[in-house]
Amino acid sequence: EDQVTQSPEALRLQEGESSSLNCSYTVSGLRGLFWYRQDPGKGPEFLFTLYSAGEEKEKERLKATLTKKESFLHITAPKPEDSATYLCAVQGSAGANSKLTFGKGITLSVRP
Amino acid sequence: KAGVTQTPRYLIKTRGQQVTLSCSPISGHRSVSWYQQTPGQGLQFLFEYFSETQRNKGNFPGRFSGRQFSNSRSEMNVSTLELGDSALYLCASRDGTGPYGYTFGSGTRLTVV
Numbered sequence: 605e606d607q608v609t610q611s612p613e614a615l616r617l618q619e620g621e622s623s624s625l626n627c628s629y630t631v632s633g634l635r636g637l638f639w640y641r642q643d644p645g646k647g648p649e650f651l652f653t654l655y656s657a658g659e660e661k662e663k664e665r666l667k668a669t670l671t672k673k674e675s676f677l678h679i680t681a682p683k684p685e686d687s688a689t690y691l692c693a694v695q696g697s698a699g700a701n702s703k704l705t706f707g708k709g710i711t712l713s714v715r716p
Numbered sequence: 717k718a719g720v721t722q723t724p725r726y727l728i729k730t731r732g733q734q735v736t737l738s739c740s741p742i743s744g745h746r747s748v749s750w751y752q753q754t755p756g757q758g759l760q761f762l763f764e765y766f767s768e769t770q771r772n773k774g775n776f777p778g779r780f781s782g783r784q785f786s787n788s789r790s791e792m793n794v795s796t797l798e799l800g801d802s803a804l805y806l807c808a809s810r811d812g813t814g815p816y817g818y819t820f821g822s823g824t825r826l827t828v829v
Binding site: 646649653 | 720749758764766771808817818819820821822823
């Protein structure tokens, strides 16, 4: 069974203080690893898809990286508007598996 | 381009009742998935439909069911509601069967009293 563990559960940063969010996973044949951002009362907003170890993707202050066991979401010089819950999910290739398995999420608070 | 639309946004039901939630995917997206989000369990997969056929189902009791129409719109139904069914129900759509990004709607907040 696919599993995703995110750490830490919560992270408080000062504005401008860079950090990384961790996502550890086990999956039968990785088809894709996804990062989402979720604001309170809203649905998850798609950020990145990573397909293979060594791949990196960037968007503004965010950079996602992937190894065979982990993914990191690096946040450079965060701003208060980056405060949200960040979700990691994997899609495996076992059988007719088309579902996403999510981690519990990391709640990020950025203080001005 | 309109996003994924879920209706209603909020719903309050009494234990034992049944409820139907609706999801309109992004135009052209044929795959629709449903997830339940709770503070304790996070997001959990309910089922996925593609071209009106259920392709995958999560570990939920038979009280949870769904369907997809020819225009790709989807509905999910929960019968004999329990207090533990209170959650945010999220619908997501995508335009193919590969590992592409799923686009989520804003969800339906169901409260069972």
